Amino acid sequence: MSKKPTISIVVPVYNEELVLPELHRRVSAVMDSIGETWELILVNDGSRDRSAEVIAQLHEQDERVKGISFSRNFGFQIAVTAGLDHALGQAVILSDADLQDPPEVFPEMIIKWREGYDVVYGQRKSRRGETWFKLFTAKLFYRLIYRITDIDIPLDTGDFRLMDRRVVDAIRHMPERNRFLRGLVPWVGYKQIGIEYERQARFAGESKFGGVRQMLPFALDAITSFSYVPLQMATYLGFTIAVISGLAILAVVVIRLFGPHTPLEGQGTTLVAVLFLGGVQLISLGIIGEYLGRIYDEVKGRPLYLVDQRWGFEEQGSRGAGEQG
Numbered sequence: 132m133s134k135k136p137t138i139s140i141v142v143p144v145y146n147e148e149l150v151l152p153e154l155h156r157r158v159s160a161v162m163d164s165i166g167e168t169w170e171l172i173l174v175n176d177g178s179r180d181r182s183a184e185v186i187a188q189l190h191e192q193d194e195r196v197k198g199i200s201f202s203r204n205f206g207f208q209i210a211v212t213a214g215l216d217h218a219l220g221q222a223v224i225l226s227d228a229d230l231q232d233p234p235e236v237f238p239e240m241i242i243k244w245r246e247g248y249d250v251v252y253g254q255r256k257s258r259r260g261e262t263w264f265k266l267f268t269a270k271l272f273y274r275l276i277y278r279i280t281d282i283d284i285p286l287d288t289g290d291f292r293l294m295d296r297r298v299v300d301a302i303r304h305m306p307e308r309n310r311f312l313r314g315l316v317p318w319v320g321y322k323q324i325g326i327e328y329e330r331q332a333r334f335a336g337e338s339k340f341g342g343v344r345q346m347l348p349f350a351l352d353a354i355t356s357f358s359y360v361p362l363q364m365a366t367y368l369g370f371t372i373a374v375i376s377g378l379a380i381l382a383v384v385v386i387r388l389f390g391p392h393t394p395l396e397g398q399g400t401t402l403v404a405v406l407f408l409g410g411v412q413l414i415s416l417g418i419i420g421e422y423l424g425r426i427y428d429e430v431k432g433r434p435l436y437l438v439d440q441r442w443g444f445e446e447q448g449s450r451g452a453g454e455q456g
């Protein structure tokens with residue numbers, strides 16, 4: 132096996148057979164032009180198309196292309212984690228397979244890294260080919276995260292970034308299952324800087340994160356892993372309601388004792404109040420449940436992923452093979 136490359140490029144792959152050859156072409160063109168040694172790690176996250184075959188083929192042609200195939204779909208965050216586990220470079224660049232994050236930006240990131248920055252993240256100046264719904268919800272989501280968490284997640288930033296070895300190692304030492312990388316990376320600290328770029332439209336294939344069904348769990352993971360605010364909301368709400376109803380009780384007593392003899396007609400009011408409180412309690416329980424479920428997942432301590440096949444790696448331990456990082 133050749134010696135360690137300087138730059139590792141980690142790309143999660145889920146049903147991307149159409150884009151992989153083009154990705155390889157553009158990455159090699161860019162990386163060879165700046166004369167860095169590099170490896171491209173393609174993590175096949177249980178694709179249903181021919182992505183695995185394409186990865187094997189690319190590895191045949193160019194041994195700088197390496198591959199990992201999961202036993203099934205484990206999701207984007209886990210695929211990236213596996214890539215980080217296997218990367219040998221002094222710096223690791225994370226990128227989408229679909230060329231939305233243009234490889235032509237890599238050299239600029241590498242320059243910043245050479246200047247001494249530990250994390251260089253891409254900030255989207257514009258996003259082409261995205262629905263207004265996605266743009267709107269993304270904006271809302273980032274503003275919300277900004278308000279309720281302690282870490283500063285930079286605005287308009289996705290997962291496209293370069294990380295120094297020490298940041299990668301720090302992240303590899305975070306054992307959590309619930310991996311919201313966009314939060315973990317700022318959490319690490321060190322010297323971080325953003326560079327602007329134009330987010331392109333997808334080269335081919337379709338987005339896996341367009342729908343509410345993918346976005347909602349993602350948002351919940353992000354919030355629960357970095358904020359207790361939802362849990363505290365139950366407390367605040369409880370106090371508020373207790374104070375208001377305390378005052379109401381007083382008012383009722385006073386009216387009963389000293390007021391005119393109109394009986395308080397209360398059936399409807401009582402019902403509404405009880406139902407309202409019931410609703411609030413169920414919501415609070417649900418919030419606790421969101422956290423509890425995640426705690427349960429962590430406690431079970433299952434491996435983060437299972438590897439089916441590897442291309443270009445010597446046998447080595449990984450969290451997929453049962454060893455805990």
Ligand code: UDP
Pocket residue numbers: 142143144145146147176204205206207210226227228229231337338339340341
């Ligand atoms: N991806 C993955 N596992 C999944 C879903 C997506 O590895 O379960 C990969 C996908 O192949 C792509 C990246 O994650 O390289 C981002 O996905 P996509 O481009 O569909 O998301 P978008 O850019 O539209 O947010």
Ligand code: MG
Pocket residue numbers: 227229231333338
């Ligand atoms: Mg994409």
